[in-house]
Amino acid sequence: MKLRNHLKxxxxxxLRKGVNLQEGQELLLSAPIDAKDxxxxxxxxxxxxxxxxxxxxxxxxxxxTRISFDYANEDVLLNIPEYSIMKYREVLDxxxxxxxxxxxxxxxxxxxxxxLLAKVSKENAIKMKPISTEVMSGKVRWSLGAMPSEAWAKTxxxxxxxxxxxxxxxxxIFACTRVDQDDPIKAWNEHExxxxxxxxxxxxxKFVKLHYKAPGTDLTVELPKNHIWVAGxxxxxxxxxxxxxxxxxxxxxxxxxxxxxxxxxxxxxxxxNGNLIEDFSFVxxxxxxxDFDAKVGKESLAKLLEMDEGVKYxxxxxxxxxxxxxSNLNTIFYNTLYDENxxxxxxxxKAYPYTLKDGTEMSEDQLLEAGANISLTxxxxxxxxxxxxxxxxxxxxxxTPIFRNGNWA
Numbered sequence: 001m002k003l004r005n006h007l008k009x010x011x012x013x014x015l016r017k018g019v020n021l022q023e024g025q026e027l028l029l030s031a032p033i034d035a036k037d038x039x040x041x042x043x044x045x046x047x048x049x050x051x052x053x054x055x056x057x058x059x060x061x062x063x064x065t066r067i068s069f070d071y072a073n074e075d076v077l078l079n080i081p082e083y084s085i086m087k088y089r090e091v092l093d094x095x096x097x098x099x100x101x102x103x104x105x106x107x108x109x110x111x112x113x114x115x116l117l118a119k120v121s122k123e124n125a126i127k128m129k130p131i132s133t134e135v136m137s138g139k140v141r142w143s144l145g146a147m148p149s150e151a152w153a154k155t156x157x158x159x160x161x162x163x164x165x166x167x168x169x170x171x172x173i174f175a176c177t178r179v180d181q182d183d184p185i186k187a188w189n190e191h192e193x194x195x196x197x198x199x200x201x202x203x204x205x206k207f208v209k210l211h212y213k214a215p216g217t218d219l220t221v222e223l224p225k226n227h228i229w230v231a232g233x234x235x236x237x238x239x240x241x242x243x244x245x246x247x248x249x250x251x252x253x254x255x256x257x258x259x260x261x262x263x264x265x266x267x268x269x270x271x272x273n274g275n276l277i278e279d280f281s282f283v284x285x286x287x288x289x290x291d292f293d294a295k296v297g298k299e300s301l302a303k304l305l306e307m308d309e310g311v312k313y314x315x316x317x318x319x320x321x322x323x324x325x326x327s328n329l330n331t332i333f334y335n336t337l338y339d340e341n342x343x344x345x346x347x348x349x350k351a352y353p354y355t356l357k358d359g360t361e362m363s364e365d366q367l368l369e370a371g372a373n374i375s376l377t378x379x380x381x382x383x384x385x386x387x388x389x390x391x392x393x394x395x396x397x398x399x400t401p402i403f404r405n406g407n408w409a
Contacts, residue, residue: 213390214267252316266383344382
């Protein structure tokens with residue numbers, strides 16, 4: 001009974017704060033088949049309470065994905081049908097919002113040839129580029145939520161029985177998303193105020209460079225002129241707010257494409273296309289990755305860096321304190337949505353155009369000229385820890401400590 005009640009509150013949060021679904025607006029909902037109870041609550045609230053337009057559902061099933069990589073011919077995997085792209089095109093042209101529910105298996109594609117995974121990932125990215133460009137430019141209100149799968153829960157809690165692991169992961173998800181509170185919407189409004197204070201401080205200061213120091217990390221990151229720090233709700237081009245990630249604890253912007261220099265070490269595993277990459281590091285010169293290493297998953301990381309030229313550069317700088325609801329659980333989730341909101345992080349690849357003044361109206365050439373990175377992909381990875389310090393520099397060289405011991409200074 002408690003789970004069902006929390007599912008209703010979670011569904012309501014995803015619709016009203018996540019995508020901010022409007023009366024008469026269509027919704028494109030992607031979800032695993034294990035999420036049928038949550039999907040039922042989402043569809044009920046959408047139609048009954050919000051009076052939405054049609055809810056289009058994309059069901060997925062991880063085991064079928066694994067079967068396809070194990071047995072299908074390569075040309076089958078690379079032949080992405082046009083109708084699957086046109087479905088997105090039609091509903092987005094109708095003004096739909098996009099909500100995705102993930103129930104990941106961190107080891108779903110373990111053992112699959114990294115070269116094949118990279119080829120399929122790149123082909124998908126090429127086919128979906130017109131859609132992803134609209135999404136990352138804020139022309140679509142979208143949001144991402146999660147629910148436990150047994151495989152994910154057992155990865156996070158390996159020493160308990162599967163049913164108990166799923167229940168425990170649900171508890172953590174409800175805590176991280178504030179769904180366990182009496183009024184999650186009110187709790188999120190208060191949380192947004194806190195994030196907005198940090199965002200406002202950073203935007204007022206107009207820093208030009210950040211310096212990261214931690215074990216294995218000594219990195220300078222230049223910020224382009226007219227960069228914008230973003231946090232919590234984003235404003236879409238229709239002037240309505242949405243929250244892309246639930247949960248979210250980050251304040252983020254873009255870096256200057258060719259202005260990153262030094263060494264950078266990860267602090268959490270990265271789940272990339274169903275494969276784990278662990279204990280990895282990079283060396284940057286003039287923005288570009290010139291060397292890298294990984295104790296686990298180095299071949300997968302190498303294939304990622306071969307996707308296109310842009311993925312060798314950073315596209316996002318995100319600040320997250322280690323003293324936050326997610327990090328205080330002292331749990332590695334092996335899921336980027338949760339781990340990135342427990343840790344400062346960067347992203348390899350494409351920058352969000354809305355983190356640059358007038359960026360959503362710029363062409364790719366104009367974005368590059370303004371210092372933004374362009375790529376087919378955007379891959380977040382975590383670098384925060386209790387040993388991380390970050391100093392910010394203004395245009396006159398004055399230094400302001402903004403992180404000490406992993407928290408806001």
